[in-house]
Amino acid sequence: MVGNEARHYPHILRKIIHDGNELGNHTSNHPKLSQLTEKEILACDESIEDVTGFRPVLLRPPGGHISDRLLTLSRKTGHILIMWTWDVDAKDWMKPGIRTIVRKIVDHVDPGDIIILHDGGGRRTQTVEALPLILSDLARRGYACVSVSELFSQTHLQNLKPQK
Template structure:
């Protein structure tokens, strides 16, 4: 009986790496499919020392403004994937981001699990967020990031129908700051993996974001010293190799 148990354990242990490898291969295939079609962006291939810093789930009247102040010190522009309900609660923060020429992007209205809602509900979430941001700033964002980074044909097609390009983040630049891993882990994740054209994922809301702010105090000067410039996602795509014409956002008359 013990021999059978040991054999089963060994068999499972051998199987797990195979399953992980298979999952990674599927993820790579999915990514190549969407990248080739120009439907999702993970990063921008470029020889220029430039990257985009992105911030999800805000705005927050404390942490978003602290981050904006840090970015200003390095003439850096961020891309803020805004949750519509929070934009409604803190329109002054959204207006400040826009006035400082950061990019506003759509991150749904209530941050639902997009795997569990209909395409109609997702479209309504997008549209409500658009209207909320427009009412505060006169801007209609052109980029969308699904909460949790979950994407599928349904998500991509709904985004396209609503006029969005889906933007994710570089696989090697997920800071996981939402889990409070410690300032040094966030810093090391970004600095040790910094590459041209990276899209880096941070969060400016979702609990205590002091670690994110403190990490940026170390990340920004070091990358600046290495010669990196920090631009919005749309600017990086427009200037450094993405052919789709995307702007900071469209201004309208209502």
């Protein structure tokens, strides 16, 4: 969640939390990596917490850009950096069309993938219309959507334990 959007749409944030979904920090104003500051990250946390009472732990940097400075900032602010699965990016922010969005995701998704879709930065009617088609197709294939925390607690973290 971009922090400045949190203040504009508090009812949506409350619904996200009420429905059992997870919110993460996507900075306060979605700056370029070179302009990202501790203040920018913490301001997003505060915006989300003011509305929901929940302080996010996950941080997804704008554009998926990572640097040593960002790693330091994430540690300092108490966040876990989270990314999406690169080959399941429909680039819906470019408005490529509903079919393209759907196909790019359902044709490339594998168990444990993190899918990225956008709700900000202009009209997102293509994304909104594509999402039910994506969810329906994935459900038919036996996939279930889970939060990032669930994904890591149930799958990846168990697989990362050293084998004896």
